[in-house]
Amino acid sequence: MIGASGQIGGWLMRHLAERGHDVVGTYATVAQPGLERLNAGDPEAANWVRQRGADVVFYPAGFTWVDGCERDPAKARAANCLEPLTLARATLASGGRFVTFSTDYVFDGARGPYGEGDAVGPLNEYGRAKLEAERLLTEELGDRVLIVRTCWVYGPEWQGKNFAYQVVRALREGKILRVPSDQWANPSYGPDVAEATIRLVERGESGLVHVAGPEHVDRVGFGRGVARALGFDESLVVGVPTAELGQGAPRPLRGGLRSEKLEGLLPGMMRGLAAGMADFVEQVRRGRARDPIGC
Numbered sequence: 391m392i393g394a395s396g397q398i399g400g401w402l403m404r405h406l407a408e409r410g411h412d413v414v415g416t417y418a419t420v421a422q423p424g425l426e427r428l429n430a431g432d433p434e435a436a437n438w439v440r441q442r443g444a445d446v447v448f449y450p451a452g453f454t455w456v457d458g459c460e461r462d463p464a465k466a467r468a469a470n471c472l473e474p475l476t477l478a479r480a481t482l483a484s485g486g487r488f489v490t491f492s493t494d495y496v497f498d499g500a501r502g503p504y505g506e507g508d509a510v511g512p513l514n515e516y517g518r519a520k521l522e523a524e525r526l527l528t529e530e531l532g533d534r535v536l537i538v539r540t541c542w543v544y545g546p547e548w549q550g551k552n553f554a555y556q557v558v559r560a561l562r563e564g565k566i567l568r569v570p571s572d573q574w575a576n577p578s579y580g581p582d583v584a585e586a587t588i589r590l591v592e593r594g595e596s597g598l599v600h601v602a603g604p605e606h607v608d609r610v611g612f613g614r615g616v617a618r619a620l621g622f623d624e625s626l627v628v629g630v631p632t633a634e635l636g637q638g639a640p641r642p643l644r645g646g647l648r649s650e651k652l653e654g655l656l657p658g659m660m661r662g663l664a665a666g667m668a669d670f671v672e673q674v675r676r677g678r679a680r681d682p683i684g685c
């Protein structure tokens with residue numbers, strides 16, 4: 391697994407181990423016990439993959455900072471398209487299957503939530519690089535690749551970077567959190583994204599599958615749902631139009647994903663926000679994630 395130190399990677403590692411799979415994971419900059427260091431841009435990375443000879447290579451990695459991608463399109467394309475393509479070729483050469491993650495940012499946000507068959511049209515460099523990766527991987531690997539599109543992933547994680555932690559960090563100090571009032575998508579609970587992905591792989595599924603939560607909400611609804619679940623004052627989450635926020639990269643406004651294909655294959659895998667947050671609190675209590683609230 392390339393990117394085991396990240397949010398989705400961390401949950402993939404945990405679920406794979408719990409389901410009895412033998413798994414080796416890597417980090418790039420944030421060392422964690424038991425993980426090996428690997429930079430996907432290193433010329434030796436393809437050899438590392440070939441030497442492992444894994445049945446499946448999961449790639450929940452990349453340059454995931456959307457505004458950073460806008461500032462450095464060459465790095466965005468290298469990290470989110472060319473590097474996974476190189477490692478996917480190495481996987482194929484050693485007889486394995488490749489699993490990677492894409493985003494609702496491949497769409498223009500005019501009329502989400504989107505299904506797998508809807509027309510794409512990315513607005514920013516992150517989305518363009520991800521879309522190019524989808525196309526090249528599909529072209530070269532055919533039924534040896536599974537591409538999971540997801541969005542607004544939240545939940546317990548060791549690095550504590552996702553939106554739920556941002557909400558907590560602001561609200562526990564009584565600060566107002568300004569979020570875009572006109573950006574819509576589906577909050578997707580990280581452990582569910584990981585488990586659904588693994589089950590798809592175990593079934594031998596390939597191609598493109600949307601794996602996102604069942605509710606389509608704006609960022610204010612998302613932030614307030616997180617606040618409510620953790621007992622914070624939800625009125626501190628304040629909506630501001632995207633046009634006033636000065637974000638570096640243009641965002642698809644009406645984004646989000648419909649996961650009907652997943653629902654047909656594996657019904658009921660994705661929890662809603664209230665159930666996801668209840669599990670989040672439980673995971674923290676059991677010491678399985680960084681504690682954002684001191685519970």
Ligand SMILES: NC(=O)c1ccc[n+]([C@@H]2O[C@H](COP(=O)([O-])OP(=O)(O)OC[C@H]3O[C@@H](n4cnc5c(N)ncnc54)[C@H](OP(=O)(O)O)[C@@H]3O)[C@@H](O)[C@H]2O)c1
Pocket residue numbers: 392393394395396397398399416417418419420421428429430431449450451452453454469491492493494539540541542543544
């Ligand atoms: N989170 C979301 O809401 C969301 C939505 C749609 C799609 N996705 C996609 O899902 C995937 C996983 O997202 P995430 O939120 O779990 O990301 P994340 O928490 O930012 O984790 C990214 C992982 O990639 C690793 N990485 C970064 N640069 C690398 C490099 N050059 N070589 C090897 N590994 C490298 C990181 O390692 P270190 O941390 O050790 O540096 C980390 O393990 C990404 O492809 C992302 O684009 C995420």
